[in-house]
Amino acid sequence: MAKKPDTSSRIADNKKAAYNYFFEERYEAGLVLHGWEVKALREGKVQLTDGYVIIKDGELFLIGCQINPLKTASTHVSPDAARIKKLLMHKDEIRRxxxxxxxxxYTLVPLNLHWKDGRAKCEIALAKGKAEHDKRDTIKEREGKREVERVMKSRHR
Structure with a gap:
């Protein structure tokens, strides 16, 4: 199982995933990218919110991840922001x-994109969808934490 990446190397997070899913297991996968996509990732021009992972012919693919090209992208390449990206993992992990x-x-959802040793990686999770009442519980819990922080902050003044 992948360890938590350093937060300073994070490119993008999928905050919606924690709201919509319970995470069972987390994995780290490499990404097959074009040159213009790597440059756009360095600039942070990526959105993971609607992304999901499918398995086709024993390979993993990231769908719905928008990497917006830079305005200075090469003229001889026609960038496709919604291109399907292949994820790289060991065969035995994919079989599992x-x-x-x-x-x-169960489904696979991307949690974040980050840099590791100069390479772009995608943290994916084996997840189970939340029911509506579970989502409400998540909201209540979050609001409770905010209220406690607000009270603690006012006490320190």
Whole structure:
């Protein structure tokens, strides 16, 4: 299982994923990118919110991840912001994921993009969808934490 990446090397986070899913396991996968995509990632021109991962022919693909090209992109390349990106993982990890995703209710969602040793990596999670009442509980919990922080902040003044 992948360890938590350093927050200073984070490129983008999928904040919606924590609201919509319970995470069972986390994995780290490499990305197959074009040159203009790497440059755009360095500038932070990426959106993971609507992204999801599919398994096709024993390979992982990231769909719905928008990497917006820079205005200074090469003229001989026609960039496609919504291009499907291939994810790189070991074969045995992919086989394990296939078995778990075939179980009812499980899916793969991207959590974040980050740099590791100069390479772009995607942290993905094996996740189970939350029911509506679970989402309400998440909101209540978040608002409770905010209220406690607000009270603590006013006490320190």
């Amino acid at each position: 994921l296939i078995g778990k995703v075939e179980q009812k209710g």
